[in-house]
Amino acid sequence: MTSTRTPKTEMAYAIKAMQIRSRAARDLGYFSHFSMPPMTIVDHLIGRKPTIAKNTWKQYKNALRSHFQGLANESNESVAVEELQAAIAALDSEPSTGSLKYGTRTSATKQKHFKQTDLDKFVDYLAGNVGRHKFANALRTWLLAAQLTGLRPSEWESAGLTEIAGLPCLTLRNGKATNGRANGEFRTLDLSKATAADMEVLLEMFAMLEGHLSEMRFDELQTSLTHYMKRATRACFGRRKKYPTLYSLRHQFAADAKLAGHTKEEVAAILGHATDETAGRHYSRAVSGQSAVRVQPVDSEVRRVRAKARPYPYGPRRSRTFAL
Incomplete structure (x- = not known):
């Protein structure tokens, strides 16, 4: 079976497998x-x-399995191949039962939601450090744009403003578009309900990206902002169990969209998910929602979402989509 993993994922698996082997040794x-x-x-x-x-x-299993499979494919020794295949079979048969429900390290400290009070406090902190911290203004700009659109951090690299059927739109390449995980390769967000202030936020975001990308690659900028946000949130909020990350506003956006009355299919289309189940299983719930969502999905992308989940039990209204 041909692997559909991206080169980036393959590299991450290879590195993780070496770490697992070294730890065992x-x-x-x-x-x-x-x-x-x-x-x-x-x-x-x-x-x-x-x-x-x-x-x-699950990540460790997948990484080690991928590593062993690669070794088996390259080996000409039947005994070595048999040992590797036996190890792969053992990994495949081992369930996640017995593992911790939550970790005690990196991901366990990541806050999925980003409440408005926290965001306001953090944005004020960043504004107060513009000119003192290299990435303070860039991070402030990024967070405000993420709150408005719900984009994955990596998706800003391909995002751009355009006009379709006379309506302002944000177009971008979907992240996680391999293995059928995304709702097509690209998605379009209708900005016709966005305010003048919203559009100013987006224009500032693209101006910021243009300025920084003349000096560094996009992935370097994202990594720099991730590291800076880790330090800045701790300086701003002090000691607490969990801290927001660049991804937290995407989770918050999903909760806001659910609370605003969007259907599961509409939420999936806005977020770029292939099915209507993902946002319900892995993203913040509607009860965590707090503000209006002013970007809308396009009708053709809503129809493309695969139905798997039950309808949301809450939401006072149906939102509008436009045909494309």
Whole structure:
């Protein structure tokens, strides 16, 4: 079966697999992780499962499986291939049962929602540090644009303003468009309900991107803002269990869209999801919603969403979409 993973994912899996092997070698006293039998590595990882969060466990399994499969494909030794295939089978048969519901490290400190009071406080903090912190204004601009549109951080690289059928629109390439996870390769957001202030936010965002991208690549800018936000949120909010990230406003946007009365299909289309189930399973609930959503999906993209979930039990109204 041909892999549809992106080169970036393949690289991430390869790095993670090497880390898993190195950890096993260190814990078990092997001089080199290359001398370890595949099943020994798998057994060690399974032994660590009670200390690993469920989602992290899945990532580790996928990374190690991908690594072993690559080695098996490249090997001409039947015994080595059999050992690798046995290790893959052991990974495939091992469920996530027994792993932690939530982790205790990185992802466990990430806050999914971003309440308006917190956002206002943080934006004020950033505004007060413009001129003192290199990325303060860039991050402030990014967050306000993310609040308005719900874009994934990576999607801003391809985003642009245009006009379709006389209506202002934001067009972009969908993130996670591999393996049928996105609602098509591109999506369009109708901005006809956006205010003049909203449009100013978007224009400022694109001007900021243009300025910084003349000095660095987009991924470098995103990484810099991610690191700066991690430091800045802790300086702004002090000690707390969870802190907002660049992605938090996408989760907040999803909750706002649900509360505003958008159907599951409309929420999926706005977010670029292939099915109407994703936002319900992985994003903030409507009860976390707090503000109006002024971007709308286009009708053709709403129709393209695959139905899997039950309708939302709340939402006072149906929102309008325009045909495309």
